[in-house]
Amino acid sequence: MKPLYAAYRFITKPLYAIYEKKLIKQIKQGPIPQHIAIIMDGNRRFAKELGISPTEGHSRGGDKLEEVNEWTLELGIKVMSVYAFSTENFNRDIKEVEHLMNLFEKNFTKLANDKRIHDNQVRIRVLGQKELLPDRVRRAIEYAEKKTKKYDQFHYNLAVAYGGREEIVHGIKNLARDVKDGKVEVDSIDQKLFSRYLYTADMPDPDLILRTSGEERISNFLLWQVAYSELYFIDVYWPGFRRVDFLRAVRSFQQRKRRYGK
Template structure:
């Protein structure tokens, strides 16, 4: 009875979250933490936890499709993980080989045109894992409706370091001028194919840190971050939707901040900057609270008066109407 009631409550909460969500991030990145702790708590070994976690991976692909996410990156194996006991890693490598080939042949992968890619120092992995990666990438290379990035032998700082070394080598060889270095120059050297900026990072297992995950794509885009306590095998659709809601709140806050800054600019900056400020306000007008929309209307009335030679008295430097 208690289990049935819990399932009923969870289903109701999931429906509520689904109604609250009006949009979805384009790219979600997940740190799948807690597989081993889940296994220990349930009397199993690390391999049992990883196998249980794969089931969650299969479900999150469905959830992404449900809400409209277009790219998913899973932090599956870091460069630091090589320091774990060999027997644990070998069992995980066997599981990766099995699931990569299984995913690459799965009917739903081809039905939804999922492109599977590995990012990271994959040459550090055992040959059998490299072969499985190559098989999955070849089988799905032509798809572009949804991208699944699997971070294997991945280290965010090491990728940035290698990209920087590549740029430095090109400059030294005379193939690249320093003033030609831009964002695209670095991004082309990070991965073989483009990776979108990350909109939302989810970490399971209770730790509140991003562990050097996609630092270039996350920090530059000011990604929203959602930390939650369930171990990865326990991660539910309701947890996923809570993460999406966190992203939406962050995006709304960003729009409101942009609108407020532009609102202040309308009263404080020079004439050449005003068109851009007005454009930002027009785009994000609906993000402002009602009281601040009144301030905007006051500025617009003042602008109209100014055009008629009456000046802009009554508006202070913060963009708010004076009492």
């Protein structure tokens, strides 16, 4: 079976390269989304199908994220937000969680020193309850955020120890404190003002939400911000997500007519 798959890949690879070039040409003639948010799903199922460990599946998922970051930069997409680890994920097997923490520590340190990040002036930020993470992971996050805090050409948000409902509760608490302290008048509160109390305060809402693995749900990700986002679900596990899949998602976004609830 493996030789047949290798032969298939050998034959189709140049064809996909031609198709990708055609897609890129089409996409660059249309509106490019400002903000893409991605729910990276399917690492463990990908690993199970290949007969490898879940930890190896997560490692390959981390490698895929590096590729996707490159693709967004190529298209000039200003903001990419990815759902990396939810607060519910802490309930997984302790060894799996420990491996993920090791990956976060390693990858945030790597990001902080990545030439591509600095050449493109990409600001890295983590959305979530960082206080729930191990000290070593928090230090790596702080290092990456500090090294890129002056950049504003592109924004790369990673939701870690994140929950959408908790983000809203966090925002409400901070807003309530400001009302109590006399900094905000109750009658001045509207959607625009409340948005400033969210983790994504100074960013545009996502234009496109993309989820891999075939699951069709939001899973508590950016609940306030996705009210008028376009949704795109693809039946491919995250580590197997290809550039052509990404380009098709962007093209699908361009072909839609956004109504913003009208």
